[in-house]
Amino acid sequence: MSVAEKPVAAQVSRGPTDAVLSFIDRHAQWLFPAPAVIMLLLVMVFPSLYNIYMSMQTWFATSTAEPQFVGLQNFADLFGKDENFRDSIWRTIYFTALAVVLELVIGLAIALLLNRELKGHKVIRTLFMLPMMATPTAMALIWVLMYNPTLGVLNYLLSLIGVPPQEWLSNLALVIPALAVVDIWQYTPFVTLLLLAGLATIPVEPVESAKIDGASAWQILWHITLPLLRPTIVVAALFRIIDTLKTFDTIYVMTQGGPGRASQTINLFAFQTAFEYFHIGYAAAVSLSLIALVFMVSGVLIRLRRQEL
Amino acid sequence: MSEHREPTVVQKNLTRRGFLKVATGSSVALLLAACAQPVAAPTTAPAPKATEAPKPAATTAPAPAATQAPKPAATQAPAASTGAGDFDWKKYKGTSLRYVGWNDNWSQPMTSKVPEFEDLTGIKLNWEQLAQDQNRQKVQTELTAKNKDIDLIYIAPHVEGIKYYKAGWIFPLDEYMNNPKMVPPDFDMKDFAEGMLKTCNMLGKQLTLPVVSEACLFIYRKDLFEAKGVKPPENLLDMPAALDKVHSPPSMYGWVGRGTVTQNAVPWSSYLYAFGGDYLTKDRKPDVASDASLKSIQFYADVARKYGPPGMTTMNWPEAVAQMQSNRAAVITDANSFRNALDDKEKSQVVGKVGWAMFPKGPVGNTPGIWTAGTSISALSEKKEAAWYFIIWSLQKKYQTYTHGRGCPSSRTSVWNSPEGQDIRKQWPDWADNTLKTLQISNKGYSPEVVSVMEVRNAVGELIVKAMQGVTGDALKAEAEKTNKAITDIMAKTEG
Known part of the structure; x- marks a missing residue:
């Protein structure tokens, strides 16, 4: 034993470098993840906590006055008095519901179609994914041109079938559906992609036995495919709802929340409050409310999925 | 057993340690490199202390009283600016400046002259030109973050002036204007129209110098009006009848704005004043629910x-001007500085067909909105003197004459009276005469005289949009009361 211990003792006492290396060696499980954890704390946790802190201050960044602590006053004003904020919540929910429901329905239909061994289905699939890869801002600008009431191609096409020109983005009733169309155009391929992956995992046996039992295509879809696909549909809905609730780029580029405030969703409202009027504390409260809404909806969906599993 | 296993363990430890040595060494090297960044240069001038300032000035822009041309600013000019100082254009050679500006009727033509500035001074200028709304967001975001990179900003004094100054973002020009070494001898500060110069002086500080004398005019298609035998209305209430004659959609719309x-709210303000209304009462209470305001x-x-x-509700001025340029609208009541865009042979289909009449009288009066803008120095800039050189260079007579010739009405008296100015008057007599006449009769700006102009103007803008969407009568009055409340808040x- 004494013979074996000697070299180890010699090694430990070799110098400070070895002491450091030995320390690192012993604590590698903490040290290696540390940079990632520190980065996460800096870019995620600190801004979130600071946002919570700011939401309890009243502060105009354009004023030289220091921020003042006001407790929950900003939230009381938001939910108690601010009609613009309350309207923006409903607009956000309307836009999200409209876009996500249609994305799921159309996405499912296309996924079922592409799931068949059509001729050239690989090329079709690739082409179909293109809108998802495009830059939202550039696409939004193209859509603005297409929606232009006098020069846009949409009104031209409508005129061919005798429909009068529409003021797509200037009409109070049309502006949210018009924006939802852009979202649907861009993100339906994403839903399709997820559902195609889901369809690939469905076993063929139940479908085949149903066919033998004489089930119609509709019955197979309703009673076999959809129930088996439900977990994937919930995941697709979850992703799209989270994303759509916080849509900013497309709406900002296309309408800046207008006409009036007709397309001002919570995110646009927060942006205007923060970066046009510089009421930083109030804007922090608005953005926290949006986060709360996203968490709430996500929580419901995740619970739904767990129950199914 | 242990005697045999020991070398294996040591071997393994050495390999990991070798890796750790390299990793630690690299990290230390990277850290050292990061710490070795050059230290920022010290500031050349301190930012102005944002003191509690009095309420915004009550008047906007007293009109020049001269009948032929804007009145020179007799009392405003610093004595030094007229005298000979040892001014040296090359003093700040080698500096570079960043200018966050607008893409407007003054900045666009001036862009082509930037090489002349760079040659004369040896200062490199990086001029970012953005749409107004985007510029406001960008400037405020960057200056809130105390960004020292911005040296020059373009402001409309009655929109941003008080707000930016109180935020400590604008370095007043008084110190440089009064220093003979900082003003070229031939600059002649007295030459600026007094009203316009005063418009840029807020809270007792000269925040900028005026690059333009903008006024709201009745801009119309002369050819269409003549063809229909109709004259530009002198009275606002006669305007719809005149528009009826030239309105033939979808090829030609009677009006755009x-x-x-x-x-x-910018063009609407002229309608508001014509009906006898105003944004605020004399004791500074919001007044957009008044009868006059609601009528307008x-x-x-x-x-x-x-x-x-x-x-219409999603149309800003570039889109509205584009409707005129593309021969789709007959009238726009807006800025005289649109002349360049409407008579631009490359962009406009209506060159030479546009007339410039006075904004029609309203039931109560005629006070069309006037306006100016200019370049300011960021109080956070570390190159304030070089930045001043750009301002003083860009406002020399020859460049004011140049932009005046391109439809951006000058704020210098001598430019209107110069041979080039006289040529412009001959070529666009109605434009020149009605601009000067408007500057004489009006002292009202486009915007409310408050600190947070855009926020208040947007509240009014929402009300106007509601009316454009069909809200009327008592419902409109109820909305206007809400707007008053919002403005009060x-x-x-x-x-x-």
Whole structure:
């Protein structure tokens, strides 16, 4: 034993470098993840906590006055008095519901179609994914041109079938559906992609036995495919709802929340409050409310999925 | 057993340690490199202390009293500017400046002259030109973050002036204007129209120097009006009848204007004043629910709904001007500085067909909105003197003459009276005469005189959009009362 211990003792006492290396060696499980954890704390946790802190201050960044602590006053004003904020919540929910429901329905239909061994289905699939890869801002600008009431191609096409020109983005009733169309155009391929992956995992046996039992295509879809696909549909809905609730780029580029405030969703409202009027504390409260809404909806969906599993 | 296993363990430890040595060494090297960044240069001038300033000045821009040309600023000019100092254009050679500006009727033509500035001074200029709304967001975001990179900003004094100055973002020009070494001998500060110069002087500080004398005019298609035998209306209430004659949609709309929330109040302000209304009462209470104000909103909205092209509520001034340029609209009541765009042979289909009449009298009076803008120095800039050189260079007579010739009415008296100015008057007599006449009769700006101009103007803009969307009568009055309340809240928050 004494013979074996000697070299180890010699090694430990070799110098400070070895002491450091030995320390690192012993604590590698903490040290290696540390940079990632520190980065996460800096870019995620600190801004979130600071946002919570700011939401309890009243502060105009354009004023030289220091921020003042006001407790929950900003939230009381938001939910108690601010009609613009309350309207923006409903607009956000309307836009999200409209876009996500249609994305799921159309996405499912296309996924079922592409799931068949059509001729050239690989090329079709690739082409179909293109809108998802495009830059939202550039696409939004193209859509603005297409929606232009006098020069846009949409009104031209409508005129061919005798429909009068529409003021797509200037009409109070049309502006949210018009924006939802852009979202649907861009993100339906994403839903399709997820559902195609889901369809690939469905076993063929139940479908085949149903066919033998004489089930119609509709019955197979309703009673076999959809129930088996439900977990994937919930995941697709979850992703799209989270994303759509916080849509900013497309709406900002296309309408800046207008006409009036007709397309001002919570995110646009927060942006205007923060970066046009510089009421930083109030804007922090608005953005926290949006986060709360996203968490709430996500929580419901995740619970739904767990129950199914 | 242990005697045999020991070398294996040591071997393994050595390999990991070898890796750790390399990793630690690299990290230390990277850290050292990061710490070795050059230290920022010290500031050349301290930022102005944002002191509690008095309420915004009550008047906007007293009109020049001269009958032929804007009146020179007899009392404003510093004595030093007229005398000979040892001014040296090359003093700040090698500096580079960043200018966050607008893409407007003054900046566009001036862009082509930047190489002349760089040659004369040896200063490199990086001029970012953005749409107004984007510029405001960018400038405020960067200056809130105390960004020292911005040296020059373009401001409309009555929109941003008080707000930016109180935020400690604008370095007043008084110190440089009064220093003979900082003003070229031939600059002649007295030459600026007194009213316009005063418009740029807020809270007792010269925040900028005026690059333009803008006035709201009745801009119309001369050829169409002549063909229909109709004259530009002298009275606002006669305007719809005149528009009826030239309105033949969808090829030609009778009227076009700014409709977006952020911009519609600009041209509407002339209608407001014509009906006898104002943004605020004399004791600074919001007054957009007054009878006069409601009548003007209803009138503006009715004209937009009846004679405007589709999509009016999402139209800003570039889109509205594009409708005129592309021969789709017959009238726009807006800035005289649109002359360049409407008579641009490359962009406009209506070159030479545009007339410039006075904004029609209203039931109560005629006070068309006037306006100016200019370049300011960021108080956070570390190159304030070089930045001043750009301002003083860009406002020399020859460049004011140049932009004046390109449809951006000058704020220098000598430019209007110069041979080039006289040529312009001969070529566009109605433009020149009615601009000067408007500057004489009006002292009202486009915007409310508050600290947070855009916030208040947007609240009014929302009300105008509602009227354009069909809200009328008692419902409109109820909305206007809400707007008054909103403005009261904004003023309470931002002005204390």
